Amino acid sequence: MTYLDLSGNNFSGPLPERISEQLSYITYLDLSNNSFSGGIPASIANMTYLNALTLQHNQVTGGIPAELGNLSRLVSFSVAENSMSGPVPDSLHRFPAANFTGNPGLC
Numbered sequence: 001m002t003y004l005d006l007s008g009n010n011f012s013g014p015l016p017e018r019i020s021e022q023l024s025y026i027t028y029l030d031l032s033n034n035s036f037s038g039g040i041p042a043s044i045a046n047m048t049y050l051n052a053l054t055l056q057h058n059q060v061t062g063g064i065p066a067e068l069g070n071l072s073r074l075v076s077f078s079v080a081e082n083s084m085s086g087p088v089p090d091s092l093h094r095f096p097a098a099n100f101t102g103n104p105g106l107c
């Protein structure tokens with residue numbers, strides 16, 4: 001499997017810490033418009049084929065792991081409308097500011 005769209009399903013709970021082991025060859029991952037909570041697992045940085053990661057409109061907290069900036073194939077990334085905080089890693093500044101809006105503590 002290389003494409004997974006689970007958007008708009010009212011899923012809740014934390015994102016699995018070992019998600020990269022379960023979806024190691026995924027290129028497109030859309031988990032938007034759910035109720036996922038907790039932080040973004042740094043292990044997502046091990047998903048080296050990932051082109052798109054969409055986590056907008058959830059209840060994700062914490063910061064954006066700096067390791068995500070190492071995803072050289074990533075061309076689409078959004079964490080808008082969550083409850084995240086902390087700085088946006090420099091390596092992710094290539095994405096539009098709108099992809100980070102709606103996070104009261106994200107800077």
